[in-house]
Amino acid sequence: MKCSKTSTVPRCVSDGADTAQRREVSVFVRIRPTANFAHGLIECLPDGKLQDSKKGQLSSWSFRLEGVLQDVSQEEVYARVCQPVVQGALDGYNGTVMCFGQTGAGKTYTMTGSTESYKQRGIIPRALQEVFREVEKRTEHSISVHLSYLEIYNETLVDLLSPLQDSPQRPPRGMVVMEEPGRGVFIRDLSLHPVHSEEAALSLLFEGEMNRIIGSHAMNRNSSRSHCIFTLHIESRSQILSDAKYIASKLNLVDLAGSERLGKTGSEGQILKEATYINKSLSFLEQAILALADHRRDHVPFRQTKLTHALKDSLGGNCNTVLVANVYGEAAHIEETLSTLRFASRMKCVRSDPAVNEHIDPALQIRKLQKEVQMLKEELSIHNTLVNRPSTTYEPLSEAQQAEISSQVQRYLDGSLKEISITSIRQVHAVFAQFKLVEWETRGFNEGVEAGSFGVSAQSQKQSQRPSSTKAKPLKSRDKQR
Numbered sequence: 086m087k088c089s090k091t092s093t094v095p096r097c098v099s100d101g102a103d104t105a106q107r108r109e110v111s112v113f114v115r116i117r118p119t120a121n122f123a124h125g126l127i128e129c130l131p132d133g134k135l136q137d138s139k140k141g142q143l144s145s146w147s148f149r150l151e152g153v154l155q156d157v158s159q160e161e162v163y164a165r166v167c168q169p170v171v172q173g174a175l176d177g178y179n180g181t182v183m184c185f186g187q188t189g190a191g192k193t194y195t196m197t198g199s200t201e202s203y204k205q206r207g208i209i210p211r212a213l214q215e216v217f218r219e220v221e222k223r224t225e226h227s228i229s230v231h232l233s234y235l236e237i238y239n240e241t242l243v244d245l246l247s248p249l250q251d252s253p254q255r256p257p258r259g260m261v262v263m264e265e266p267g268r269g270v271f272i273r274d275l276s277l278h279p280v281h282s283e284e285a286a287l288s289l290l291f292e293g294e295m296n297r298i299i300g301s302h303a304m305n306r307n308s309s310r311s312h313c314i315f316t317l318h319i320e321s322r323s324q325i326l327s328d329a330k331y332i333a334s335k336l337n338l339v340d341l342a343g344s345e346r347l348g349k350t351g352s353e354g355q356i357l358k359e360a361t362y363i364n365k366s367l368s369f370l371e372q373a374i375l376a377l378a379d380h381r382r383d384h385v386p387f388r389q390t391k392l393t394h395a396l397k398d399s400l401g402g403n404c405n406t407v408l409v410a411n412v413y414g415e416a417a418h419i420e421e422t423l424s425t426l427r428f429a430s431r432m433k434c435v436r437s438d439p440a441v442n443e444h445i446d447p448a449l450q451i452r453k454l455q456k457e458v459q460m461l462k463e464e465l466s467i468h469n470t471l472v473n474r475p476s477t478t479y480e481p482l483s484e485a486q487q488a489e490i491s492s493q494v495q496r497y498l499d500g501s502l503k504e505i506s507i508t509s510i511r512q513v514h515a516v517f518a519q520f521k522l523v524e525w526e527t528r529g530f531n532e533g534v535e536a537g538s539f540g541v542s543a544q545s546q547k548q549s550q551r552p553s554s555t556k557a558k559p560l561k562s563r564d565k566q567r
């Protein structure tokens with residue numbers, strides 16, 4: 086098989102100031118190496134063309150892709166496909182890396198890797214390694230990581246890391262895909278596991294792998310019979326700023342079940358039933374992608390299947406999305422390869438608007454505001470001392486203080502007091518309330534006076550209109566009079 090060069094396409098589409106971040110979903114094709122040359126090979130040309138050299142004839146098809154991964158190491162695959170998405174997730178952007186393709190084409194090999202050697206580990210263990218390296222490096226942030234591992238088997242949601250997995254009780258199967266404003270899509274009852282090191286994260290990954298449902302058929306001895314979504318939930322708070330703001334992102338690493346031509350896999354019984362579910366859900370995924378890629382359509386049928394519903398905010402949206410289309414290198418599979426690549430080019434037309442997921446912690450926000458109020462009180466008290474103003478209290482006025490204000494207002498209205506002494510906003514309110522009482526009495530009890538209907542300039546007018554016999558009293562003293 087010839088080595089390929091990559092064909093690149095512009096990643097960003099700028100069609101306005103507020104859509105500067107808008108981009109297309111990135112699509113790579115990974116070709117599984119093969120030793121079987123009998124039926125001709127598929128060759129990827131530098132211009133993105135795919136060529137089938139079957140029976141000496143050359144046929145070619147053209148697809149727009151981010152790059153072709155042929156005869157490349159797992160390390161390079163990770164670096165080109167996933168590393169930028171992981172970095173984005175640490176900076177607060179949601180990310181999705183998804184492997185799609187024919188059964189046996191190398192999706193699980195790409196996502197999880199082979200246990201044969203450390204070098205052959207796939208995207209998920211490498212992403213975990215990078216995340217924890219970054220956690221160590223980014224000392225100015227406190228970063229927390231939680232993991233979840235969801236399996237969708239025959240339209241049933243299964244928690245691969247359920248704490249009930251080893252117990253005689255069946256793991257929970259009543260999980261539901263939910264959506265909430267501000268939270269997006271989530272799976273109710275899916276367990277979330279806090280992890281503090283790469284080792285702890287890897288051991289959870291392996292635990293989940295052991296619980297996956299694997300079947301055997303003619304094209305793959307260890308075929309995944311389900312769709313699996315491994316998610317890193319990352320939260321990052323600044324250690325320097327005592328800020329209520331924090332960023333939270335989700336990194337979904339998705340290993341889809343493979344599409345199957347039933348004639349080729351020779352499936353029957355349970356394997357056939359699984360294949361029917363798999364093919365049906367993949368066809369719904371294609372329908373959702375078609376709708377997402379068609380910008381004139383305003384309805385996307387996400388709810389047709391659990392897979393599309395669970396991935397609703399991970400296919401485009403505000404997410405950095407990358408698709409790896411896994412294909413065989415043999416021309417014998419050209420039909421399936423073309424169908425995979427047609428799906429991939431539709432996916433490429435899906436737009437995304439990556440955005441940082443910033444949140445505010447309400448408890449921290451309240452504490453921050455309380456601190457600010459305290460600081461302002463202290464500042465005002467210093468200011469009062471400097472200008473020789475009597476110190477101000479911010480507590481509600483005592484009865485004695487209220488009585489003093491009421492007496493001052495009466496004396497002011499009598500003309501025996503020139504100025505009412507005011508040192509706080511609370512006192513201003515109390516003085517106005519007292520004027521309100523006076524006006525109320527002047528008009529008679531039944532008329533009523535709307536709160537706040539007095540202006541300062543109106544006071545002297547009211548005073549002059551007041552019959553000389555009317556005396557303002559605080560409410561308490563008036564009650565006593567009655």
Ligand SMILES: Nc1ncnc2c1ncn2[C@@H]1O[C@H](COP(=O)(O)OP(=O)(O)OP(=O)(O)O)[C@@H](O)[C@H]1O
Pocket residue numbers: 116117118186187188189190191192193194195199305307308309310341342343344411
């Ligand atoms: N790039 C590769 N290099 C080496 N071996 C590979 C590569 N891709 C796939 N394989 C091998 O091919 C076999 C099938 O791969 P894998 O199980 O990853 O396919 P799959 O697409 O996940 O299949 P299914 O959809 O049936 O689960 C495995 O033994 C795997 O190790």
